[in-house]
Amino acid sequence: MLNRIEAGVTAPLGFEAGCAAAGIKYKDRTDMAIVYSKRPCVAAGAFTTNVVKAAPVLWDKHIVEDCENLQAVIINAGIANACTGEEGYGYCKQTADAAAKVLNIPADAVGVASTGVIGMQLPIDRIVNGVSLLAAAKGESYDDGHKAARAIMTTDTKAKEVAVEFNIGGTKCTMGGMCKGAGMIHPNMCTMLCFITTDAAIDKALLTKALKNDVVDTFNMISVDGDTSTNDTVLLMANAMAGNPVICEENEDYKTFCEALHYCMLTLSKMIAGDGEGCTCLFECTVVNADTKQNARTLAKSVITSSLTKAAIFGHDANWGRILCALGYSGVDFDPYKVDIYFKSAAGELQIVKDGVSTGYSEDLATEILSQEHVTAVCDMHNGNEQATAFGCDLTYEYVKINGDYRS
Amino acid sequence: MLNRIEAGVTAPLGFEAGCAAAGIKYKDRTDMAIVYSKRPCVAAGAFTTNVVKAAPVLWDKHIVEDCENLQAVIINAGIANACTGEEGYGYCKQTADAAAKVLNIPADAVGVASTGVIGMQLPIDRIVNGVSLLAAAKGESYDDGHKAARAIMTTDTKAKEVAVEFNIGGTKCTMGGMCKGAGMIHPNMCTMLCFITTDAAIDKALLTKALKNDVVDTFNMISVDGDTSTNDTVLLMANAMAGNPVICEENEDYKTFCEALHYCMLTLSKMIAGDGEGCTCLFECTVVNADTKQNARTLAKSVITSSLTKAAIFGHDANWGRILCALGYSGVDFDPYKVDIYFKSAAGELQIVKDGVSTGYSEDLATEILSQEHVTAVCDMHNGNEQATAFGCDLTYEYVKINGDYRS
Numbered sequence: 001m002l003n004r005i006e007a008g009v010t011a012p013l014g015f016e017a018g019c020a021a022a023g024i025k026y027k028d029r030t031d032m033a034i035v036y037s038k039r040p041c042v043a044a045g046a047f048t049t050n051v052v053k054a055a056p057v058l059w060d061k062h063i064v065e066d067c068e069n070l071q072a073v074i075i076n077a078g079i080a081n082a083c084t085g086e087e088g089y090g091y092c093k094q095t096a097d098a099a100a101k102v103l104n105i106p107a108d109a110v111g112v113a114s115t116g117v118i119g120m121q122l123p124i125d126r127i128v129n130g131v132s133l134l135a136a137a138k139g140e141s142y143d144d145g146h147k148a149a150r151a152i153m154t155t156d157t158k159a160k161e162v163a164v165e166f167n168i169g170g171t172k173c174t175m176g177g178m179c180k181g182a183g184m185i186h187p188n189m190c191t192m193l194c195f196i197t198t199d200a201a202i203d204k205a206l207l208t209k210a211l212k213n214d215v216v217d218t219f220n221m222i223s224v225d226g227d228t229s230t231n232d233t234v235l236l237m238a239n240a241m242a243g244n245p246v247i248c249e250e251n252e253d254y255k256t257f258c259e260a261l262h263y264c265m266l267t268l269s270k271m272i273a274g275d276g277e278g279c280t281c282l283f284e285c286t287v288v289n290a291d292t293k294q295n296a297r298t299l300a301k302s303v304i305t306s307s308l309t310k311a312a313i314f315g316h317d318a319n320w321g322r323i324l325c326a327l328g329y330s331g332v333d334f335d336p337y338k339v340d341i342y343f344k345s346a347a348g349e350l351q352i353v354k355d356g357v358s359t360g361y362s363e364d365l366a367t368e369i370l371s372q373e374h375v376t377a378v379c380d381m382h383n384g385n386e387q388a389t390a391f392g393c394d395l396t397y398e399y400v401k402i403n404g405d406y407r408s
Numbered sequence: 409m410l411n412r413i414e415a416g417v418t419a420p421l422g423f424e425a426g427c428a429a430a431g432i433k434y435k436d437r438t439d440m441a442i443v444y445s446k447r448p449c450v451a452a453g454a455f456t457t458n459v460v461k462a463a464p465v466l467w468d469k470h471i472v473e474d475c476e477n478l479q480a481v482i483i484n485a486g487i488a489n490a491c492t493g494e495e496g497y498g499y500c501k502q503t504a505d506a507a508a509k510v511l512n513i514p515a516d517a518v519g520v521a522s523t524g525v526i527g528m529q530l531p532i533d534r535i536v537n538g539v540s541l542l543a544a545a546k547g548e549s550y551d552d553g554h555k556a557a558r559a560i561m562t563t564d565t566k567a568k569e570v571a572v573e574f575n576i577g578g579t580k581c582t583m584g585g586m587c588k589g590a591g592m593i594h595p596n597m598c599t600m601l602c603f604i605t606t607d608a609a610i611d612k613a614l615l616t617k618a619l620k621n622d623v624v625d626t627f628n629m630i631s632v633d634g635d636t637s638t639n640d641t642v643l644l645m646a647n648a649m650a651g652n653p654v655i656c657e658e659n660e661d662y663k664t665f666c667e668a669l670h671y672c673m674l675t676l677s678k679m680i681a682g683d684g685e686g687c688t689c690l691f692e693c694t695v696v697n698a699d700t701k702q703n704a705r706t707l708a709k710s711v712i713t714s715s716l717t718k719a720a721i722f723g724h725d726a727n728w729g730r731i732l733c734a735l736g737y738s739g740v741d742f743d744p745y746k747v748d749i750y751f752k753s754a755a756g757e758l759q760i761v762k763d764g765v766s767t768g769y770s771e772d773l774a775t776e777i778l779s780q781e782h783v784t785a786v787c788d789m790h791n792g793n794e795q796a797t798a799f800g801c802d803l804t805y806e807y808v809k810i811n812g813d814y815r816s
Contacts, residue, residue: 321525
């Protein structure tokens with residue numbers, strides 16, 4: 001049903017993207033990006049649950065919840081515009097005003113997003129100048145989308161993009177996405193910054209519902225370091241240019257749309273976890289046969305957020321006691337002597353624990369399995385039928401290095 | 409009222425301690441310890457809330473809750489006897505039986521405690537042999553207590569001891585304590601292993617109440633890495649040999665006893681946080697003027713457990729945005745634009761944030777303040793009158809190194 005294509009946010013009809021080097025904080029690189037739709041979009045957003053919300057989060061919540069359409073998003077990397085008070089919020093408005101002017105659209109159709117250092121004010125003159133550069137540079141090629149995905153990176157090492165084609169009522173629709181995020185990643189709503197575009201026609205209430213339902217098992221299931229950012233934002237824009245019959249009820253078409261959305265969100269989530277600051281591998285935990293879905297999620301997240309477990313994964317050490325320990329302090333009740341644990345990766349699969357105690361497995365084989373770029377721990381609770389997967393990464397010297405000295 | 413003395417668990421009358429090199433896992437060092445009272449003690453315990461409880465935790469809970477007295481505790485370092493099933497619990501009983509025999513006391517007056525790797529079985533022959541060595545070696549000098557405190561260390565770099573004298577009804581009483589713990593420290597009840605002795609006479613119910621009330625603001629307020637161990641244990645033993653009138657109601661004497669207990673528990677807690685695995689400093693967060701005591705505790709703990717904040721402290725980087733961010737995702741609601749933040753240490757005090765935004769402080773002075781061995785962040789919520797302090801440490805390369813390769 002879904003056909004993955006090599007593209008990003010510019011894949012759907014009518015979407016353009018671009019980047020600029022505005023000199024906000026970084027030198028010798030692009031640091032601003034635009035996502036623009038030729039037609040106004042219905043939009044949905046998911047935002048950080050942190051009490052401390054960055055100014056652009058407040059701005060975008062307002063745009064998505066109170067205004068009619070979204071047509072452009074202006075993004076900057078380097079400064080987060082968080083903890084910046086009234087002044088910071090004013091800069092969001094000035095950015096939107098500047099974009100509205102050069103793009104000839106209403107200011108309340110312009111979203112803004114920022115990522116970087118907390119507590120510094122934006123150099124608004126450079127931002128406004130950057131907006132003009134963006135308006136002039138944007139285009140609809142894959143290359144334009146890819147450049148935008150690179151411009152929003154901070155400590156990311158890879159641009160993160162995805163695109164799929166799907167079919168709604170006989171019409172080919174397309175969805176594309178890009179995101180960034182490597183540190184301060186422990187979304188309780190969504191992650192640092194994610195932008196998903198689609199040319200499918202869909203009712204706003206259903207778009208909102210689809211996004212809300214999907215973040216629970218995608219962006220809310222990743223963690224790099226347990227810190228929920230002030231800036232987490234997912235913006236989903238649908239411009240209806242594919243020409244499909246508008247999805248306005250929860251029918252098969254809606255289901256197909258949700259599948260495409262889930263594919264994009266899950267793919268981007270895993271890209272973030274696998275590119276966690278300083279990490280050497282994507283560390284996944286799947287909890288199976290839990291009593292409830294929520295408990296499965298809680299258990300899986302507890303494992304991938306355990307510093308000790310993450311350090312052991314870095315050391316390729318099958319220190320399963322730390323996994324059982326992390327399940328145990330998750331807040332979920334269970335019988336430890338029913339739990340089985342397996343490790344798996346491209347190098348094979350191995351049962352490490354049966355009924356809560358060691359199977360006497362081969363340490364050499366376990367180390368081999370844990371030495372891959374994508375490692376999964378499967379925890380079988382033998383306590384029901386629900387399952388969930390959480391995505392994290394290992395904890396390395398490099399993480400400490402990056403974060404011990406981020407601002408200098 | 410309280411007089412701190414240079415001593416440990418052997419300070420109170422009638423308490424002996426000792427150590428032995430039993431060769432359980434470590435080479436060329438002592439790895440077992442005993443704490444023994446000449447007279448049977450009333451005892452209280454606080455144990456891990458982890459669903460996965462180590463065998464010695466289950467044993468000690470039984471002894472403290474269901475049995476009359478506690479007279480000796482046998483401790484080993486190297487293997488935690490956690491996730492070891494019926495076999496592991498059987499070894500607790502065998503250890504207690506062996507101690508009962510050589511000490512000529514009932515087996516149900518013997519506590520056991522273990523710390524180290526999860527999932528390995530204890531080499532019971534060596535443990536039983538070690539118990540005999542301990543019984544022969546124990547003594548009541550400060551040196552004996554100090555040797556015991558060293559024998560229970562794992563990745564600790566310093567022995568952790570405390571002792572105070574206090575006065576109950578005109579009689580001098582003494583309390584001493586030792587503990588260990590550096591990794592897997594995020595007690596939700598108490599910490600890895602802590603043993604407190606006193607010659608004061610006190611009713612068991614009040615002893616239990618005093619311990620229960622005090623862990624909330626001491627051991628439950630420290631975190632090294634957010635991982636709540638399977639083995640966390642605090643054992644408090646009172647042998648009544650000081651000869652004071654028995655404390656059997658919540659009067660001034662009880663209050664004095666609680667003060668002595670709090671002093672010992674707080675001192676030992678801070679020693680653990682300040683000796684966190686790989687850490688270079690004790691990082692304290694005091695939240696003042698919060699709306700409720702529990703919210704103050706939650707906010708303070710959120711700050712000292714934030715990986716990003718801990719890495720910034722390691723880098724002597726006044727990255728206050730991470731502190732405000734950690735307050736924000738703690739789950740406590742507050743107005744970020746009312747918050748003030750200060751850093752203080754032996755090098756001075758500096759206001760960094762006023763009303764949620766930067767004060768434009770001197771980065772050089774902030775770095776100087778953060779370069780000390782004991783650093784405090786004070787967060788003024790301007791939202792009430794309650795306060796709490798949490799104790800943690802910085803996150804360093806060394807932490808990753810220790811935990812990436814702990815078992816080899």
